[in-house]
Amino acid sequence: xxxxxxxxxxxxxxxxxxxxxxxxxxxxxxxxxxxxxxxxxxxxxxxxxxxxxxxxxxxxxxxxxxxxxxxxxxxxxxxxxxxxxxxxxxxxxxxxxxxxxxxxxxxxxxxxxxxxxxxxxxxxxxxxxxxxxxxxxxxxxxxxxxxxxxxxxxxxxxxxxxxxxxxxxxxxxxxxxxxxxxxxxxxxxxxxxxxxxxxxxxxxxxxxxxxxxxxxxxxxxxxxxxxxxxxx
Amino acid sequence: xxxxxxxxxxxxxxxxxxxxxxxxxxxxxxxxxxxxxxxxxxxxxxxxxxxxxxxxxxxxxxxxxxxxxxxxxxxxxxxxxxxxxxxxxxxxxxxxxxxxxxxxxxxxxxxxxxxxxxxxxxxxxxxxxxxxxxxxxxxxxxxxxxxxxxxxxxxxxxxxxxxxxxxxxxxxxxxxxxxxxxxxxxxxxxxxxxxxxxxxxxxxxxxxxxxxxxxxxxxxxxxxxxxxxxxx
Numbered sequence: 001x002x003x004x005x006x007x008x009x010x011x012x013x014x015x016x017x018x019x020x021x022x023x024x025x026x027x028x029x030x031x032x033x034x035x036x037x038x039x040x041x042x043x044x045x046x047x048x049x050x051x052x053x054x055x056x057x058x059x060x061x062x063x064x065x066x067x068x069x070x071x072x073x074x075x076x077x078x079x080x081x082x083x084x085x086x087x088x089x090x091x092x093x094x095x096x097x098x099x100x101x102x103x104x105x106x107x108x109x110x111x112x113x114x115x116x117x118x119x120x121x122x123x124x125x126x127x128x129x130x131x132x133x134x135x136x137x138x139x140x141x142x143x144x145x146x147x148x149x150x151x152x153x154x155x156x157x158x159x160x161x162x163x164x165x166x167x168x169x170x171x172x173x174x175x176x177x178x179x180x181x182x183x184x185x186x187x188x189x190x191x192x193x194x195x196x197x198x199x200x201x202x203x204x205x206x207x208x209x210x211x212x213x214x215x216x217x218x219x220x221x222x223x224x225x226x227x228x229x230x231x232x
Numbered sequence: 233x234x235x236x237x238x239x240x241x242x243x244x245x246x247x248x249x250x251x252x253x254x255x256x257x258x259x260x261x262x263x264x265x266x267x268x269x270x271x272x273x274x275x276x277x278x279x280x281x282x283x284x285x286x287x288x289x290x291x292x293x294x295x296x297x298x299x300x301x302x303x304x305x306x307x308x309x310x311x312x313x314x315x316x317x318x319x320x321x322x323x324x325x326x327x328x329x330x331x332x333x334x335x336x337x338x339x340x341x342x343x344x345x346x347x348x349x350x351x352x353x354x355x356x357x358x359x360x361x362x363x364x365x366x367x368x369x370x371x372x373x374x375x376x377x378x379x380x381x382x383x384x385x386x387x388x389x390x391x392x393x394x395x396x397x398x399x400x401x402x403x404x405x406x407x408x409x410x411x412x413x414x415x416x417x418x419x420x421x422x423x424x425x426x427x428x429x430x431x432x433x434x435x436x437x438x439x440x441x442x443x444x445x446x447x448x449x450x451x452x453x454x455x456x457x458x459x460x461x462x463x464x
Contacts, residue, residue, distance in 0.1 A: 006445075007386030010242040010322075013445040028428030029450065031417070033390070033398040033443055036434060040418040042427040074426045076418075091385070091402075091445050093454035095322070223458045 001119070003150060005098045009158030009216075012098030014090045014116065018080035024150075025124075026090050026117035028072040035086035039079040045124055064126050064141075077120065090117055092154040099159045099176075099213060100152055107146035107180030110153055114176045114215075119149025132186040146180065153177050157217030165209050172202045173218035179210035233347055235327040235378055241386035244325035246317045246344060248380075250308035258304050258317055258345035266306065267313035273305040305348070317345050319382035326387045326442060328405075332376045334439070335408040340369040342404050347377030368400055372408070381405055385446030393438050400431045401447035407439035 001024065002017040013032065016024055025045060034040075044058035062073040078088045092098070101108060103122055118124060125144045133140040145151050153159075155176050162168065164182065178184065185205045206212055233256065234249040245264065248256045260274075306315045319325070330336060330350055343352065356372035373379050383404050390396065392410055400414070413436075417429035435441060 006388065007241055011324075011385040011445040013386065013388060028426065031399060031427075031429055032402045032445065032447075033396065036395040036397050040427070042418065042420075072428060074428065076427050076429075089388075089443075091447075093447070093450035095385070095446060095451065219458055223455075223460070227460055 001150065003100045003152070005100055009097040010095060012091065012096065012154065014098050014100070014152050016078075016088050016090065016117075017085065018078065018088065019085040020080050020083050022085065023077055023079045023120045024088065024117055025075050025077050025120055025122075026088075027092075027115060028074040028076055030090045030092065030116055031076065031078075032089040032091050034078065034088040037080075037082050037084065038086040038088060039081050041077045041079070042074055043077070044073070045075045061126060090152065092116055094154070094156050094219070096154060096156045096215065096217075097159040098152055098154045099161070100150065101177070101213075102150055103145065103147060105148055107144060108151060108177050109180055109184075110143045110145055110151075110177040111175055112141055112143055114153045114155060115143050115145075116152040116154045118145060118151045119147075121149045122147045122151055130186070144180065153213065155213075155215035156219045156222070157215045160214050160216055162212045162214060163210075164206055164212055167205060167207045168212065169203045169205050170212060170214050171218065172204055173220050174214045174216075175204055176213040176215050178206060178212040181208055182210040182212070183207045233378055235380060237325045237327055237380075241324035242322055244318070244323065244382065246325050246327065246380050247314055248306075248317065248345065249314045250306070250312060252308060252311050255305050255307045255348045256315060256345055257348055257350075258306065258315075259343055260304060262317040262319065262344055263304065263306070264316040264318045266315040267308070269309055269311065270313045270315055271307045271309045273307070275303065275305065317380070319344060321384055321448075323382055323384045323444070323446075324387040325380060325382045326389070326404075327378055327380045329378050330373065330376050336373040336379060336405055337408055338371045338373060338379075338381055338405045339403055340371050342381040342383060343371055344380045344382045346373065346379040349377040350375045350379050368403070381442070383442075383444035384448045384451070385444040387442050387444055390441045390443060391439075392435050392441050394436070396435045396441065397432050398435065398441070398443055399429055399447065400433055401449050402443045402445075403433060404442040404444050406435065406441040409439035410435045410437045410441065412436070 001022045004015045006013045044062040080086050122145050127142050127144045129140045129142050187203055187205050233254055236247045237244055239245050351374050353372045413434050414431055415434050417427050417432045
């Protein structure tokens, strides 16, 4: 499988070449164009022919993804069945960037709306960010992606990769993903006074060694900036 | 006529340099700037040999197609001059030269400007097959000379040989040497209802195809879900 990302950072498009036997799982609705020779299956993420119990577990996870994390309930799996393989192009709904993150038996936590696609061997599960995340304004659930293979994440604005060694603070609305070994903690930016008046709200404080991916714009801030300009 | 496109892909601007007394025809509202001696004539789009009624009728058809009723004709009166054009929304612009060898089918909102020698037909019969779901209406350009079109997102040019599938919301333009059929995504009930892709178009043959890396409808839905409730 070869993955190239074009039109960065405003309108990222992932062009994925699948060789025979390759498969890619993508968020429902993300397909822009494809070779007709590719097979497509629609279903809940993570059903690998494991029988009824597996199916029910995956269906519950799908429901949770939809209602708790604001993601779509279904995923499409694109499969190259012929010797020629085939190409599929993917893009998110929002304007912004796409990053390709290879996983090597590692774990990455992704803000739910930033998930675009992954290899079938990458397990994607829903994790509870902790009670404090209910106050983050960004949703209390994250997607945990772990295993071996490729992961595509998307953002609003450009994606900036930051290597952390020690501690680092990111506004909750600008977090896209982070490596799973980093510890995180939701905090106010400064004291209560600055939380209320600085315009910074809540932040995530990361500790340890690893990578954080952040987005250079924040949808919530954009919406509050543009709303006063709507007529009526 | 020379056409230069700058600031791709997010905020593309087309600069059209005209020889003395040369004319460029443009979508109403597309002009950004121009030399002071360039004259502007506004007319309902009409074909050679049509009377006033014919012009009004083809103007109405263009309006149904989602384009403006009126087109503007910019003429570099007496000496060379230039005019710049931009679409209403953020996105990309591509300039294409029609050689007369084939026609060009354009998604109706993709039209930006063209030479006078290019004929734009809004009642192209093939358009009917694009109705449904995405509310697409197509224009057909024929003749010779440059035509400029725009997109939401970046434009990617694809040389089709054989078959290729594109989500209807991502089609910008294609050469009419390609044949097409509108079809449902995937082969079964699951994909078409739950796969989140709606209608797709299957192109066959040999020719150029331009796709946009974002889908206006998908973007509208993604952004609308974040907007505050209207109070009035």
